[in-house]
Amino acid sequence: MADSDFRLQLAGYGLATYDIHYYLPDHPSLLQQFVLQRYDIAPEFPELIRFLDFWRRDIEAVLHSVRVAHKRLISPAEWRAVDGEIRIH
Secondary structure, three states: OHHHHHHHHHOOOEEEEEEEEEEEOOEEEEEEEEEEEEEEOOOOOHHHHHHHHHHHHHOOOEEEEEEEEEEOOOOOOOOOOOOOOOOOO
């Protein structure tokens, strides 16, 4: 499992958190929440699109809103040049 996750990260995938709010047909006045984490590619989010297509096709709940948070876990190193000298005796 960890090996495939690492390969996805090297391929440009980042960890995405989806916060989905929805209504069930039996309780239309009750707003419910579903949270899901997956590896996905920003800004296209193909995994999210695939999941929402499944939701619309197979789940009877009506979507209210979807919020997305995304973070690439492997990215280029950040560095800055420091002008100075450290002497060790």
